[in-house]
Amino acid sequence: MNKDFSAAERLRYGRHFSLSGVGISGQAKLRAARVLVVGAGGLGCPALLYLAAAGVGTIGIVDADRVSSSNLQRQILYGEGQLGQLKVEAARARLQELNPLVRIELFPTNLSRTNALDILADYDIVLDGTDNFPTRYLINDACVLADKVCVYGSVFRFEGQLSVFNALLPDGSRGPNYRDLYPSPPQAGQVPSCAQDGILGVLPGIIGTRQASEVLKLLLGIGDPLSGKLLLYDALSGQERLIRFPKRTNYRIDTLIDYELFCGLPAQESLPTIDATSLSRMLHQEEAIQLLDVRTASEFARGKIAAALLFPLAQLEQQAPPLNKEETVVVYCQSGKRSARAVALLQAYGFQRVFHLEGGISAYTAKEE
Template sequence: MIFTKEELERYSRHLIIPDFNIEGQRKLKAAKVLVVGSGGLGAPLLSYLVAAGVGNIGIVDFDTVDESNLQRQILFTVDDVERPKVEAAAERLRKQNPFVNIKTYNTVLTSQNALDIIKDYDVVADGTDNFPTRYLVNDACVLLNKVNVYASIFRFEGQASVFNYTDKDGSVGPNYRDLFPSPPPPGLVPSCAEGGVLGVLPGILGSLQANEVIKVITGIGETLSGRLFLFDALSFETRTLKIHRNPDNPLNGENPTQAELIDYEQFCGIPTQEEKSKVKEISARELYELIEGKKDFQLLDVREPYEYDIANLGGELIPLNQIEEQAERVASNKQVIVHCRSGKRSQQAIKQLEKKHGFTNLYNLRGGLLAWAEEIDDRVAKY
């Protein structure tokens, strides 16, 4: 592996570390790392991998840059809003280090394409924010015998680990399914878009991911394989828990039952399009016409009080986690429009009320306040 004079100058602070030196830098330059997600975790992760000189980096992301991303996704600027994230990220990263090869995948990672994309890489770094993709990335890495460097964040807390790592003795460490054999019920754990996240937290966890990726590639130090690192940004407390292989793991336990990728939306209990369509919906425009026409209906907001204080449509507030115990406040003799920020929590609220209390007059505001901001009044989107 040959370095130019410019590269040697760029990486000089690595080269003078006795336990790293030119051999470690050669391993970085030869490595191929796939980063899934270029958002909160992916932004610092990609920045430090590129700066460190990882020679070949792939980026998978289907999303576009939104103004709400700029609070924590430090790869992007206001000029990138509405651009594909992989496009904006690659442009910025190439300017950061022209000696790194960057390949982009502007697509959703699915059971159909995951194996084809991941097979060409040595290490996968998971920067996703949803359970179906986490299980998909994990399973693909196990099936392809790839290392999975994992992190996740929520509000003020984060965690990180290294999955499916083969140590110097040839022993394979635990993977995500050993830690979480099954996903939580849908809606129990909100995404960052629904629950929020302290802006600096993904920077901390994404940097830790980059550190683990570099250790995996170069072989220096001890990775987080077999351990789960927990970080609380408010108390500045950390814990490290041990993780063990689960003999019942369906992928590589004592009696494996899964040899291919599955439907991860179904596995995580995410409603199919057909199931979603069973919930009656109303558009933002239709709601606006009901309000302007002074029709008799109830508007129900199932977000949290702090969200309501920031922006609301004047509806009655009953947070999702209180909806069943306060069902008597929901009208049964007229149309009830239920909404949240994006339409996910309100859909869940409707299903709970219909199943437990037999309501038949509930309608979900399709797209929630985000749709209202897009179609009717953009002032409610500024939170």
């Protein structure tokens, strides 16, 4: 491992060089490391900033989304000038400004069972900054199959979680993973999203920064990583709890599966979709379409598309909406996840021409801006 550092590097990383446990050899480990961050949102933004600032040599970013106004409350890599840009490209520009010595690799796509193993292959550690259960199980299983460590974080309202999965233990075995903590996902729709119930803007910063801290500990081989331990943080009380969980032996991960189906959601590739550009064109040409908003009333009050009918997903699961089943229906939510579920429900109710808006109102708003 190359331990030669330029004068510029010695100046930049001077506080690390003088820190016991890091020093020159530790900084060389960071420079040689490759870390993949999946999700450049609330958790990924602070983690990326501190990993780049610390001098992690190569950082990969996986995210297909574009920056929207609703992101700016908590996703601190972006500003007004980046609205509509791909998050991975906006993130790279900011990170290279922060530390031009770091290499940034971009994957402007959604992680899937067809690409996950190929994308993970060249990285040492994976940081999970995602916000949905199918992708969390996908990342976990891919890390297990590829022998990668996963640093997990999640946030909701005023609470956050943090853990390290599939860590390499001193005896050569692997520590517990996400399935040891959560063997099965919650029922679809049971856990509201941050778009539905909100999120304290600073909370992803707290958890995302601590994810970066766990990554640095693992790369440096120092401290006690959160393997087999789940840290629970309550922002309202400022209190933390540490829950220990064992490795289970009653299951095997042999292949990547259909995670949408596993989590009780319809497979995205089988659903009829419409993108923001096409919807915008249809509305401007005043084509005969019915718009259905399946978000909550509070989300609807903050903004909607044209003359949309509010019919929250929870209500849709109980009854059909008062729409013409023979005419085209376009369903949307905040990002496209709830609307995918809504399309399956509407099809079951007998609607023939129903589409869900790819990327939700976030994508549409970015297009219109």
